[in-house]
Amino acid sequence: MVADDIKKQFIGYLKKKAHRITNERFLILDSAVNMNVHFDADELYLKMKNEYLNVSRATVYKTLELMSECGILTKHNFKGDRTRYETRIGRKMHYHLICTLCSKIFEFENPAIQKIQDKLCRENNLMNVDHTFQVFARCENEKECKFKEAKNISLR
Ligand SMILES: [Zn+2]
Ligand SMILES: [Zn+2]
Known part of the structure; x- marks a missing residue:
């Protein structure tokens, strides 16, 4: 189950924005925070359906x-x-490194990236609110690249 403080955070946000608070939304919250991969909406929807959770795709x-x-x-x-x-x-x-052929995703941490942007923001009198850093690459070892098997690309 999802921790209470996360649930509270979500309820607070829904209230503030005048969105409906429904059990369906909590089921989705619970399933989504327990996905341990980079997932898309359809993947989550199908997973929930397989677990007999009654949610609509649109929701x-x-x-x-x-x-x-x-x-x-x-x-x-x-x-x-x-x-x-x-x-x-x-x-x-x-941050993420992504193989452009097989779409495999590698994650890495690097505090220097944060420092560079903080500095850039300060120099321009801006406050950093969000950022992203993605590197598009190719698996060096062709045998390890899942490109051939992944014609209808699925990211994990
Ligand atoms: Zn990630
Ligand atoms: Zn690859």
Whole structure:
């Protein structure tokens, strides 16, 4: 189950923005924060359906948006791919390397990246509110690249 403080954070946000607070939304919250990959709305929807959780696709899409607006999820747009989400709960700030052939995602941390942007913001009298850093690359070892198997690309 999702921790109480996360649930409270979400309820607070829904109230503030005058969105309906429904059990369906809490089911989605619970499933989404327990996804341990970069997932898209359809993947979550299908997973929930397989677990016999009764939610509509439209509500899954909408609720994921709300969860990213209130800071529970990070939303990613990797080049040309569908919008992907990942939970922020218990995760450190990290960045992504993506193979452009097989779409495999590697995560890394690097505090220097944060420092550079803070400096850039300060120099321009700006306050840093959000950022993203993505590197598009190719698996060096062709045998390890899943490109051939991944014609209808699935990111993990
Ligand atoms: Zn990630
Ligand atoms: Zn690859």
